[in-house]
Every structure is written in C-alpha cells, then in structure tokens.
Amino acid sequence: MRDANDNIVSIGASRMDAVGIQTNAPYLQLDGITVSFPGVLALDRVSFAVRAGEVHGLMGENGAGKSTLLKVLSGVNVPQSGTLTLAGVEQHFSGTKAAIDAGIAIIYQELHLVPELTVAENLMLGQLPSRLGVLSERALIERASQTLERLGERIDPRAQVKDLSIGQRQMIEIGKALMRDARVIAFDEPTSSLSARETTQLFKIINGLRAEGRAIVYVTHRMDEVYELCDRVTVFRDGHSIETFEEVDGLERDRLISSMVGRSIRDVYGYRPRAVGDVRIEAKALLGPGLTEPVSFSARRGEILGFFGLVGAGRSELMKLICGAVRPSAGQIELDGRVMRFSTPRDAVRVGIALCPEDRKQEGIVAIASVADNMNISARRHSSFARWLLNERRERELTNDYIGKLSIKTRNGDTPIGKLSGGNQQKVILARWLAEQIDVFVMDEPTRGIDVGARAQIYELLYGLAEAGRTVLMVSSDLAEVIGVADRIIVMKEGGVVGDLPKAQATPDQLIKLALPR
Template identity: 45%
Template sequence: MSINNATSTRDGAGLRPLTGATATAPRAGTDADQPILTARGVTKRFPGVLALDNVQFDLRRGEVHALCGENGAGKSTLMKIISGLYRLDDGEVVYKGEPRHFHSIQDAQAAGITLIHQELNLVPHLTVAENIYLAREPKKGLFVDRRKMEADAQVYLDRLKVNIKASDLVLTLSVARQQMVEIAKALSLDAEILIMDEPTSSLTESEIDRLFEIIQELKADGVGIIYISHRLDELRRIVDRVTVMRDGRYVSTRDLADITVDDIVAAMVGRSLEDKFPERTSVPGDEEIMSVRGLTRHGVFDNVSFTLRKGEILGFAGLMGAGRTEVARAIFGADHRHGGSIALSGRDLSIASPIDAIEAGIAYLSEDRKLNGLAVGMSVKANITMANMAAVSNRMGLIDDRAEREAAEQYVRLLNVKTPSISQIARNLSGGNQQKVVIAKWLFRKSRVLFFDEPTRGIDVGAKFAIYQLLDELARDGIGVVLITSELPEILGMTDRVVVFHEGEVTGILETCRTNQEEIMQYASGVKRMPC
C-alpha cells in the first residue's frame, strides 16, 4: 500500500517542476473563494463518547483558517478524520469537489493533505533528506539515489530559507528546526492543505516570527492552512477566519477581522471570562518553608539559591534552556546534583532520589505529562494513589479497595476532574483533566512544596483558569508553590515573587508587584543582573 502511495506522489511531483516558489503556482480556473475542502455533518463516536456531533468546516485555497476550542472540543478528532487517521461514522468530507474519505495518512498525503502533529513524527537517527523522502526514496536501480534525494530535499529547505542541510541528522536539530523539516516534507508532498496542530507551543519568539513568514508565503502560493492553537493572541498575525468548536459541536465561523479575542474565548467556553487570572486570595506567610543554597550541577546550573515561604507562589522565569526545569528536577532528586543544600522548615535534607523528596513532602509535576507524569494506560484511581499507596494499603502491602476508591473519588470531586468514573483509563481524558489527575496525585500525598512545571501548556483557556484557581487555593492552604512557566503573563498574574534564570544562573529575585514584563526579560536575557 505504501509503495502505491509513494508512486502516486512521485507522479504528482513529476507534473510540476521542483523549482522553488513556482512549484505551487496558482492553479488556473479555480475561484479563490471556492472551498477546497468542505466537511459536513461529521460525526464520530468512540466507545461511550460522542466525540464529534454533526460538525461542519470548510477551507479555501490560500487561507489560514484557525480551529479553536477547549481541549476535548473535538478539534484533533476532526483533523484526524480529515487527514485519514480516523474514519468518520457519519457525514462527509468533500475535497476538491468530490466526496472523499481517506483510509490512511499516506492516502491523504498523496491527495495533498498533510497533518503536522504536535509531537513531531520524524525519525531521529536518519538525515533530514531521508526523513523527507521516507518510504518514497528516489532510486537508481536497486539503490537509493542519495545524491538526488539530498539535492531535492535541499530545494525545499532553501525555499523555506532555513539554514538546515539535507544531510544533517534530525536528532541534532532543535524542535523548531525539526518543525521546518516537517513543513519541507509537506511541501515535497505538494501539500494543498496543511494542518498544523499547536505549531508554536515549543518555539521561541524569533522562531515563531520565521514560522509565520513561511505561513504567509505558503498562503500566497495557494496552500490552505488549518491552524490549531491555544495561543489566541497570535492568531491576529496570520489567520483569516476562525471556527470555534465546543464539546464536539460546531459553534461558529467568523472572519477574524470582525471579532476580538474575547469573542473567541466566549464562544469557546460558552460564557465570557472576566479575566484570564483569578483574584489572588492567598497571602504568603512569613515562615520559610524551603530554602535552597548553592545548588550546582556542572554544566547545567550553578550556585542557585532561593527561599520559598509558606503559602507563597514563587515563579521561575527564564528562556528555554535556562535551567529552570533542571533545578526543579535536582531538588526533587530526579537528577543528580554536584553541590548545594536543600532545607525544609529549617531541617537539612539529603535527597538522593524522588523517594526521599516525596518522603520529605516535595512534589514535582513535570512539564511533559504523558512522558513523565501520568501512567496513561492506568486508571484515574491508580494514578491518583500512585504516590501514596501506603495510605490505602496495610503494612503487608495489601490494598484496601474501598479506601482507595474513596480517596480517588474525593479528589476527583475536589478538583472537578471530568471523568465518567475513577476506573476510566487516563489516556481517555482531555489534557486539562489529565493535569488535574496529576495534581490530585500530589494533593493526596499531602505534599508541602509543589513544583509546577508548565502546568498550563497545551491546556485550553477554561481549564487554565481552573488550574490557576487551584494554585491559589493550594497557597491559601499553606503549601509552598513553585510555578515554572514560559508565559510571562502567568508569572505576573499568579506569583508573589519571581526567580529569574539566565543560562543556569539566578540573575534576579523580584517582587512580582514591583516588576513588569520588560524588567523580567532584561534579567532573563542576562542584560541585568542582581548582585548576590
């Protein structure tokens, strides 16, 4: 099957010259306003869930059409149907005037529809060219024509004006560059529709700028782009129309020029959000709960010191790779450290592993839930009690079923986790609810210090607000909260003080109410530095 697809794609490529910008010259005889893709009445059921209910969507050539909605609204499901990953139960997808349903990703790609996943799908140990031409390698007789493959790949990379060599190994590239490789691959497939799922979630500002330039160029070439993002503020820069979905249903489609971000949010959550952040009700106490002195891990971070008070929300700000996550992991015992001391309520701790840290009352909620935080194949109940099995079992290690169920149910209610039951497998929950399950795990452990590493990444607006409220409540209960985030508004909206990192060093510790975004950026970029 893949061989067939490969051939058909290669035939398609043969029709048009591989000469940079002219490769996708405007198609003659097509009306720009005529949709290239129309989905009508799309319905998809999963066991026990109606994931999509009679949804509609359309895309024009040369248009960037944003798809917005909270997690669990059905955006990804709809995109997976359009790109051939799922089959629809009802309704139809009309592509270029014909009803189509694709049986596989390859099938859709051959027809010109490419989905770029949030988690990139590249093979790290192959070169860029090998990835771009994976399963459709140009051949010379029996063998791969490496020279042609790299030359062809380079054409697409150059067209994106990115400084990537076709012979580079993918694992040596940053996430942003890997994304460019995915886009180059889509170009090489003569994509007429490009679906981008959260493309900017792990990019820096300048990388985002470059991505947007590329999107503009693709748009000018007539490529239709479906753009999924939780960062509503960036829509204004590239998007033409916005379709909002909620709870698996279609809500509305509007020209972006006619509406505001607040309108979108209101449509997404079905109510208007007064504010992005809840009122802070907690006031940090005077009592110092944790004190970190001279924490060092050679080559990663150096001489990091800070204190955390009871009921305080302390922000960790800094650019990517500044060492914030690494410091948190070292305090938690997940990574080795070379020096420094950690004291909890004045008592020095010797933390060699997460077991020691958890024992002392420290918890770490990792930035990558699925990778480090959640056993997605296990039930909500098992995840909630995982860090505190001792509380629901006797000394022999025999689990008390009832105690465990009650504990899980209590925390599901407390955090308002949306799940049909505590036996539900965690994989089937939306991102925001998965995050709540992880938080529940640490609350059940009665932790005194909680590190939240990017707790709202990839979570929708409504769920974000709920998480913020939770942070505030935790602080009000006297827990010390450390909030690691790349979103400066979060730092300003939620924290009492902020520790700013630059290249593995603390450059400043600021009172949040007496600082602003610009000042934090100056410390984060190393322009300003506090005397220690």
C-alpha cells in the first residue's frame, strides 16, 4: 500500500503486522533435494519450505549445507534429485538467469556489485532503460531514485558504489531485488558488517518485504536475530534438514543449539576462571586515529581482557595502535615495564604481540594461498636458509602438528585457505602466531561469522592460551560473548574508555548503559 507521496507505508511494518497475511501453503517448496560433488554429499534429501509473507530463518554450523541450498535457489547448483516448486509450479533452473526470471534474488554476504559503476547503473544492471538503443539517463536516475526512496536511503543515484559504506552497498543489493520484483529473497548473513543503525534499517526493510507477501529466507549465526525477526526457523546439519521449529516465540535456546550441533550445550562459553599474574602489557595515555581522548589500560598474564562498545567506539583503532599497524600520535605502550616503539606490525610480532584482525579475508589471510603458506608466512623467517630458501620439511611438520592440535578441518596443508570455513580460517591464523611464540594475542571479533560449534572451539583455544600464561585482548560486539568469555571488560564509547568492569559487575544493563552514545 502507498501513501499520498507514493511511498511504501508497510516498509516499517512490525512482525505482528505481517503475520496476518501468511498462508499455510508454501510459496517456495523444496522436496528431497540432493546435491553431491566428488567425494562430498553436500545436501542429502533435503526438504525446505517458505510461505509468502514470512521470514524463515535458516541456521546450522559452517558446512551444514546452507550455502549449497542458496546456490540451488540461485540456479548455480543443479540438484541430482528432488523438486523445487514456486507457487505450486515445478521449476528447473538452467542457470542464474533462469532463477532471476522466476523471481528469486539472493543477497550474499559477499556483495555482487560493480564498484566503478554508479548506484543507478548497479540497481538496473541488465535492464538499463534505453530509447532507440541509446541509454536514457533521465529514466535511469528517476527509477533508481524511486527505489532508493522506497528503501529509506538518502543516497545519490549518481554516486559510485565504491564510495559507499558496506551498509549502503547492501541496500543497493536489496534494491536490485526490488527492481526485478523478486518474490523470494534470501539473505546470507546480512548483518555481519553492518552498524547498529544499519541493522535496524535492514530489519525495517525486511519487515516491509514480509508485509508485502514476499517469501524471505534469512541465513544467520546470530540467535538474537532469529528471535527478533523470524517467524519459523529450520536447522541444517551435515547436509540434512534436521528440524523446523514452527514457533520461534518460546523456543528454548538450548534446544535450538542442540539441534544445530547434535549435542547439548548448556553453557556455550564454558568459562574457566584462573589465576592471573603480573601486568604484561600497558597502554598509557595512548592517542591516535579513531581515539578522541587519551586511552589507558593494563592487562595481566593469564587474563582475557574484553573490549566492548558500539560500532565507531574506537575499539579496532585502539587494537591497531597496540599492534603497530598505526602509529600513535601521543602516549606509549609498555611490555613488561619496557616502553615499546612500533613502526610496523612486524616490530610488534618480534616482541610477542600479534593481531587476529576483524576482517579475516582482507587483512588476516591470503585466500588463494594454501593452509601451510598462511600458517608459516610469519614464522618461516626463523627456519628459512639464507633468508630465501624455505625449509619445506619443517614447515610441513609444523602445519601437520597444528592441524592436529587445533582440529582444523582440512584435507591437508595444501588446501587453499579460502576454501575453509570461517572458524577454521581463524584457527589457521591462531596457529600462525602460536608458531611465533606470541605472548599477547589481540583478537578483534574472533568469532564473527562463525557458527555455534566452531565458536565453542575458539573459546577453548582462548582459555588454553590464558591458562598457559598468555594475555588475550578480545574485541567483541556480541554482548553475551564478551560477558561469557572475558575476565574483565573495558567499555569504549566515541573514541574513549568509559568503564573498566570486573566480570562480577559486567551485567548486560551496565555495559549497554555505558556504551550508548551521550
């Protein structure tokens, strides 16, 4: 429905507003879908259904089959058996264009936009308006502006996509789906790189799409989002559709987790208290890009020190100052009481400080290189001959050792790391620094995009580091995670520290109260 200004008035509809238009008959139905690759059964007789006017959550560990299912919907993967129907009509997609023409849109975590083109050109790529073979720029801008207004975004349609934020780019992907009038829209981990404001706007748009009667598939690892947004949720495990929960309200989290990982996890975080030692690292009146006031803190041996705050609070910027990625403009860092001066991250690594960055793919790994190369890329300076001839035997032994110690799921060390799940990529990065004998591990969003089962393994590794006397600085936007894992929590807001709370005092209410903008 539209108002007098031709705006969609349902775009901010609540979940309850949308529920009334649902029907029990599924709009999208998959029955007995099987997809196999050489040596891998990716989907085994999977059944999955989504109704018009509902948001259907899809959860499962990495490798459970969620991505394969999305590729079946998009026409990338052709199933060996089973049927896919839309509004009761069986479909056979020969490729992605056939799926698009049938009204299916997939909004992947890795966005499919052309950075050098304008917003308008990206929105209408493949259907640019023309007259007598000549592009009609006026019609292009007009149609793009209407779509942007519908999304509630104040974006110049003439702006280049490369100049937009991640959240704005994602809105352009949603706009592409609306331009094609997609009736089935699937979101793959859509909030992994969004701010709180952008996430709120995204949820408003999804609620509006639901109110319009579209069928929404919502893939996420974040249970809070499932409870806030979804009407039903289906769990995948090991290529099977395990269970569909018809009512999200009242669904116990432990039951949902158990369905995902095949075992009961009463305490996902498994916190283990321990004694801490002397101060290992200390920041004194540190200033630099992203910080608006001098920041001071200290962390002890055997301590997991958490850093919590909203997007833009300055947490990641502080970590980069500590690890030598950015030079401070004032203040100093002390390690065991000695003042440190870092020109590069290499300087920090050499004295025992290393960063596991928030953006693993861009800053933490070389995606096309092997697991072995990624694991040994720093430590090989200790073992290479004459600084250029690699000690392949030692690197192979180290790789196999850490694959076993950290339970890294890979066929062998020659596998490209880009083919591993997020959790296993994170383990490879940890192995890299364990091979360097790092004493201060700086973990920026260590479980972002990682499923529940892999998270539990990462937490075990962090506890093991602390129990061995290492110091862990952990940045997390996940309130439950930082409370569940850290021994002490520093709260940041608007580029400064506003709180330093021991675990016993770090309640959700207190942390949120400190973190909210003035």
